[in-house]
Every structure is written in structure tokens, then in C-alpha cells.
Amino acid sequence: MEFDGEFELDGVPPEKAWVVLSDPIAVRDSLKGCQYITPMDDSFEWDSYEPEDDIPTLPEAEADDVAARAFKTGQKYAALMQVGVGSVKPKFETTVTIEDRDEENFEMTATGSGSASGSSFSMNSGMRIHPQEDGDGSRIEWWTEADISGRIAQLGGRVINPVANKIVNNFFTSIESQMTDVEETDSGVTDRIRGMF
Structure with missing residues (x-):
């Protein structure tokens, strides 16, 4: 299945x-x-991992902390996701690898796979941030190609597509709110963090 779209963030530069x-x-x-989303190595254990709660993000977080934990090319991350599709609500143990991060063009690509009871998926995804054509904000272009199998796949695109679109819309609405908070603070903080990547 293929999913893609664009999202505009007014007043938030790329x-x-x-x-x-x-x-x-x-x-x-x-x-x-x-x-959670956390860096993983070969010794990572899904059953025993305990994520930290209440980790600050910008604008409250320290610039050094945000730069140190930023996604890194080649790094694998463990993500535990619970997604409700119809009457099915599996928890996916997902491994995501950041394949490429292009700092100049604001583009990031990743591959991943996950499994839950009776369902699994693999994916290639990416995003690219463009300046808005008529404004000082950003236009985010995103895409995902996913292979889905098992119980969720049996539900078909008619059920899966609206759920995927809702997740993406909620995500960008929440991200926009976070970015607005950052935008209202000293812009030098984000410039400094970019310099640390």
C-alpha cells in the first residue's frame, strides 16, 4: 500500500x-x-525495556540534549506502537532504521518493520521539508510504501486508509503545536541545535 501527502506549517521555517x-x-x-522511540542495539529486549516519562522537548529541553538524541543516519530505533484498525488494536514492536538524513535539503528517509499478534508490516518512508511558496512557513511532503500482512491486511484499504490519514493528520497538528511553542521562543536555540547535528 502507498500513502503520501503534504502538510503546511504556517510561520514555521524549514x-x-x-x-x-x-x-x-x-x-x-x-x-x-x-x-516510545529509542535507539536500539543487538541486546535490546522488548519485554524488559522501561521508557522514561516526562522527557522535556523544546522549548523547555536543553539544546545539548535535543541535539544528542536527534535521529542519526544508520541508527536503529525501537518503537512500540498501538494502532486501532476496526475491531483490531494490536501493539506493534517496530524496528526503524534511519537510512539517510540530508541536512541541506531537509530530507530524511527510513525503513522499518513491525509485528504484532497475527499482523506484520514492512515499510519505506520519508519526508522532505520545503519553504512555503507564499509565506514564511514550511510545506512538508511525506510518503510511505508499506507491505501489510495478517489480520489487519484482511480489513483492506477501505478500512486502513482512513486510519492512516487520521494518524498523520493528528501527528502534524500536534507537531505544529510544538513548533509554535518553539517559534515563540528565542530562534537562536534551533539554529544552535542544527549546528550540533
Whole structure:
């Protein structure tokens, strides 16, 4: 299945959008059903991992902390996602690898796969942040190609597509709110963080 779209963030320039969308904690907090996103290695254990709560994001977070935890090319991340599709509400143990981060063009691509009881998926996804054509904000272009199997796949696109669109719309609405908070603070903070990537 293929999903793609665009989202406009008024008054948030691409360099600020890039900093917030590079922060796994900001992404986690904006992604409904996501319990955590954390770097993982070969010894990571899903059953015993305990995520930290109440980790500050911008503008409250320290610039050094945000830069240190930013998504890194080649790094694998563990993400626990619970997604309700119809009467099915599985928890997906998902592994995501950041394939590329293009700081110049504000583009990031990732691959991932996940499984839950009776369902699994694999995906290729990405996003690119463009300046708005008529304004000082950002236009975010995003895309995902996913292979879905099992119980969720049996529900078909008629059920899956509206759920996917709702998740994406909720995500960008929440991200926009976070970015507005950042926008109202000293713009030097995001510039400094970008310099640390």
C-alpha cells in the first residue's frame, strides 16, 4: 500500500521544522499510540525495556540534549506502537532504521518493520521539508510504501486508509503545536541545535 501527502506549517521555517522532526521524543509525543522511540542495539529486549516519562522537548529541553538524541543516519530505533484498525488494536514492536538524513535539503528517509499478534508490516518512508511558496512557513511532503500482512491486511484499504490519514493528520497538528511553542521562543536555540547535528 502507498500513502503520501503534504502538510503546511504556517510561520514555521524549514530549519525549525527540521529540528523538531529530528527529535525522537517530539515525534513520540505527537504520534498517537506511540509508547516510545529509542535507539536500539543487538541486546535490546522488548519485554524488559522501561521508557522514561516526562522527557522535556523544546522549548523547555536543553539544546545539548535535543541535539544528542536527534535521529542519526544508520541508527536503529525501537518503537512500540498501538494502532486501532476496526475491531483490531494490536501493539506493534517496530524496528526503524534511519537510512539517510540530508541536512541541506531537509530530507530524511527510513525503513522499518513491525509485528504484532497475527499482523506484520514492512515499510519505506520519508519526508522532505520545503519553504512555503507564499509565506514564511514550511510545506512538508511525506510518503510511505508499506507491505501489510495478517489480520489487519484482511480489513483492506477501505478500512486502513482512513486510519492512516487520521494518524498523520493528528501527528502534524500536534507537531505544529510544538513548533509554535518553539517559534515563540528565542530562534537562536534551533539554529544552535542544527549546528550540533
